[in-house]
Amino acid sequence: MKPLFHDYLSGFRKGHGCHDILTRLVEDWREALDNGNSVGVVAIDLSKAFDCMPHGLLLAKLNAYGFSTNVCNLLKSYLVNRKQRVKIGNTCSEWINNRKGVPQGSILVPLLFNVFINDLLYHDISSKSYNYAEDNTLSYSDKDVNEIKVKLEADCEIAMKWFQLNNMKANADKFQLMFLGRHHSNNEITINIGNYSIQSSSSITILGVEFDNNLNFANHTDELCKQTSKQINALKRIKNYLDKPCKRILYNSYISSNFNYCPVVWMFANKSNREKLEKTNKRALRFVANDSETEYEDLCRNEQQLNMNKRCISFFT
Secondary structure, three states, rough: HHHHOOOOOOOOOOOOHHHHHHHHHHHHHHHHHHHHEEEEEEOOOOOOOHHHOOOHHHHHHHHOOOOHHHHHHHHHHOOOOOOEOEEEEEEEEEEEEEEEEEEEEEEEEHHHHHHHHHHHHHHHOOOEEEOOOOOOEEEEEEHHHHHHHHHHHHHHHHHHHHHOOOOOOOOOHEEEEEOOOOOOOOOOOOOEEOOEEEEOOOEEEOOOEEEEOOOHHHHHHHHHHHHHHHHHHHOOOHHOOOOOOHHHHHHHHHHHHHOOHHHHOOOOOHHHHHHHHHHHHHHHHHHHHOOOOHHHHHHHHHOOOHHHHHHHHHHHO
């Protein structure tokens, strides 16, 4: 039986997640670069995607995917005739009918959204398409940068038309563009999408990870270390009120969590980045243990923690 959802639809699905799509994306880029190609990437910005889905179109798609008339009618009763208003203090606006969007917070909503956006990935385009919920990325590789520009412009136009027909709000002026490969040093490359001109930059952010055109993740690592250092400094200001068990809890939940988001994607980039991460982690563990003398490896062992490199490797096991 053919799967209902496209392989690259990664949001709200068992066995799929940010880690999977980002790993697939960066490995596709590396393979293209290893083959001597350049790569063009467009990160698409959607606004309030869950609030924009027309009820009639959503129900029509459910029916097209094989949901029975009775099921569609049941879901129709769940979606339509909802009202909303705004309350500020004791003052309320008039009630208005909500003719589009889905009630957020329900466990049913992610499935409905996936059904709604799934056919976007089946469009006949030249670029590879990557999706996670409302985040969509198009990527095309070729030895000729001009060919990449032409393909990305054509595929973005197709995507924009789909968004328009499906009542999605795509902000072309907020799209991100990046080129990798032999021509990555040229940040003056521009593509045109409708009335908008999108200029390439040296880095873009996709699902919370900053990708640079060298794929060394220096910017992402620097930002992580900067954020973690601020947290350590904040905790040091109240250290007299924290005992060691409390510090350990804060380390695991507040500090260590910074490094646990998709580390396989960015942590193996280069030695310099790893050294920065190890230095930041050592500083955090010294705060927890109140120990400025013990060697780093012994400190990790005493606190039953892994260093950054071993932590990343553990994600494979």
